[in-house]
Structures are given as C-alpha cells and as structure tokens.
Amino acid sequence: MDDMQEFGYNREAGFMWLVRGKKKKTKHTFKKIKQTVSYAGEVTAFMEKGKLKIAGMKTKELMIWLSVVEVYVDESAPGKVTFKTGTGLSDSFDATAFELGM
Template sequence: MAYQIESHRSGAEVVTGDAICKKKSIDLLEELGLPKGLGPSAYGGHSGVWKIKQTVSYAAEVTAFVEKGKLQKITGVKTKELMLWLSVVEVYVPEASPQKVTFKTGTGLSDSFDATAFALGE
C-alpha cells in the first residue's frame, strides 16, 4: 500500500499545517458530498469521539483515494471497537441512501450510520 501511495503522491495535493489541513479537509469532504464532520478538523486534533460514540484516531498523515461520495484505500484513520483499534479503509455515502454513511474496516467489517451524526455544528 505504501508504494501505491508514493506512486500517486506526485499528482496529489499535499498540505501541511493545522489551519490549512482543517480548511482543506472540510472543503474536500463537502466537495465529495460527504459529511464535513468526518475529518480530524472536527476535533481540533488527532483523536475524538464521533457523535455515534465511536472513538476515532487520526495519524499525523492521512491518505485516501477520493471520488464523489467515497474515500477509498484510507490510511491513518482508526476506530476503537470494544478493546481493538481497527483501521478504517473506506467511507462512502450510497447514492440510493444519501442520509447514511458506511464505514469499512481492514478486517472486512462494515457499519452504516445516520449522516447527521457527522455534521459540523454550523
């Protein structure tokens, strides 16, 4: 996976710094049609608790391949399930059910939640 990310990095937009990363992540999520509260900017740091009571952790670098309504091959995002930290590898909003957000983990588990749970307090 690291090689795949490195091979695409030259064509990717890479940003650093807290303020610009927060703004860019919100802008990107909005452009993709995903809830703006999915990114680390919602918590002002690298960890937090989504409104669905899931603990989430973000690495210093988060990567993903993006398309409308979907983040794929995500690296750097984990969620705590019982006592285990699981990598989140895909997040998408199904066209047929845009009020839901579905998360897939590296273990093949997936779950869907109400998209309003990931809205920023605007």
C-alpha cells in the first residue's frame, strides 16, 4: 500500500495495525487467483503462530462482499494460505499467489 501513513506492532499483545493516508477503502485483485479484496482505511490484526485474526479486510464472493476475519497457514499444508470469513466460509490458495510483484 503506497499511501500507508502509520504501521505499528505491539509484540507483547501480538497486535498490529496499519493506517492509510486516505481513510477510504482500497481494492486489490490478486491476478493469479482472480480474487479481489478490499482494505479499509485502518486494518488491524492479532497475530498468533501461522494465523492473523484480522479486521478491515473484505473479499468478494459471488457479487457479495464478506468480511475476512482470519488468515492462516495450516502446519499440515504450509504452501497454502486460507482466508476465513465471518460467515464461516473459507477458501485456500497457493501461497505463491501472494508473492510481491504478482
């Protein structure tokens, strides 16, 4: 995100945040998986080993925007990243889809 204004990480609490210069949301499409996500002006997350419990991120599924509440990598499938929505739906993708420059 090129307009990032603030980023912080509290190691003890496992909490991170980022605030963009513009307070409005931004959309991004991951080309390899043809998946569009939307980021709010402020994104926060609690981190655990292999997992983010996140707020401020949505994904578009069948023309409906759903809040992403968790992003994780399962130890049994380290090459996959799973996104879980607030409705309980989840989808896994190859980690290579999220490499920089893609």
